Amino acid sequence: MPFYPNAFFASDLSDNVINGVNLALKTAADEFGKYGPVEYWVLGTDKQAALDLINKFCERYYYGPMLPYCNSIETDETREHSMIAYQKIGENAILNNRPMGSAGHNGGFGRGIHNLTSSYPFNFDNLFEGHPPQEDFKTVLHEYFHVVQISSVYNLEREERESKIKPGGTIWMMEGAAEYMANYTLFKLIDNGTIDFEKSWGTLREKMQNKMNNGKLNIEENCPNSKLNEFTYQSCNSAGYDLGSWGVAYLINKVNNQNILLDTFYPNLKELGFEGAFNLAFGFTTEEFYEEFEEFLQLPIEQQLEIIPDI
Ligand SMILES: [Zn+2]
Incomplete structure (x- = not known):
């Protein structure tokens, strides 16, 4: 509508x-x-x-x-x-x-x-x-x-809805996607002149660098050794947002399509469930992703930032 x-x-x-x-x-x-x-x-x-x-x-x-x-x-x-x-x-x-x-x-x-x-x-x-x-x-x-x-799951019962957008209570996709897409979209529109602000707000890479630093610090202090799929609203909540944004940025970069969540992942979530929609959109399993992402987190920041659009 x-x-x-x-x-x-x-x-x-x-x-x-x-x-x-x-x-x-x-x-x-x-x-x-x-x-x-x-x-x-x-x-x-x-x-x-x-x-x-x-x-x-x-x-x-x-x-x-x-x-x-x-x-x-x-x-x-x-x-x-x-x-x-x-x-x-x-x-x-x-x-x-x-x-x-x-x-x-x-x-x-x-x-x-x-x-x-x-x-x-x-x-x-x-x-x-x-x-x-x-x-x-x-x-x-x-x-x-x-x-x-x-x-994407609006007319489902509460539990089914939750299990599709936050499987097992994990929030990295829900909050990471909202946070990354919001930041990416805002910087894109500033960069291409669609919207204009009086003062500068820095760059997307600067914002993402802060999220990497804050996310890692948050894990160290509150939930040592926690992985991306273990962050919930109750445990390491803010790492769910910060490193969740990075998880989503990683996936978007992998398929080289900034619109993959809007085009493929969410439109198929109801029908295929989280894992099925994830496989379809990104071409591998969540298990494989979580492992790859842990390795990615060990890279120097300069290398990590290469996956973030320079806007
Ligand atoms: Zn939110």
Whole structure:
């Protein structure tokens, strides 16, 4: 269905935020495709503005006794991923003068939509030195890539869905693909002049070098000797993102097709399952890949960076 994503903003957000999120969402849909109704709900820092947005959200989908129920859930600050919890993150970032943000795909299956939520994307307002708008733009692309992934298994039961996009709870493909594709796409569009930012954000290779360093450090400190397929949301979570991006970059480079996930892997995931779609897209087994990738991780960084597009 040819829908562009829809965004909803708390009333305390600036035009910079509104325009930034809207452009990033349109860009994501143009680059990654359209997958039915996608709603991106953006919270600010003001509590009353958040409560108004929550009310708008609940009234959009619920009536009768479900309406106060929706409100009570989404205004519960202790509840992870409640809308008010996202508002708190933004409020605390300002209070503590620390750049903290969060965004996520929070389901929507029962309503036939993709429901995404974001805390205050302050980088669009240039609030913190060294954190330009590109960071928030990248986050929107990352979250939208989860729409691509989840769309590929959308109408399956929860367990089957999870086992296909995160087999055994492993997150390297889910988060690594979202993170790599978001970064690659952003740098590609900057490089070819499609989008323009005031300040530079460095290069894709610099970002990937940081991910290699951070990923290895994270393993050393938190889960020594863990392999790519052992990272979960509970164990070595951030290595799942950082080295997961490298795993995906490795696979993309192997088949020399930056669109392989969109063209082949995800369109076949539902039918063939993770292993089958992986074999089809990349021409070898996950077992063989995990072994090769461990060897790749031992190479000097200069050699590793050769697989990353120079943009
Ligand atoms: Zn993610």
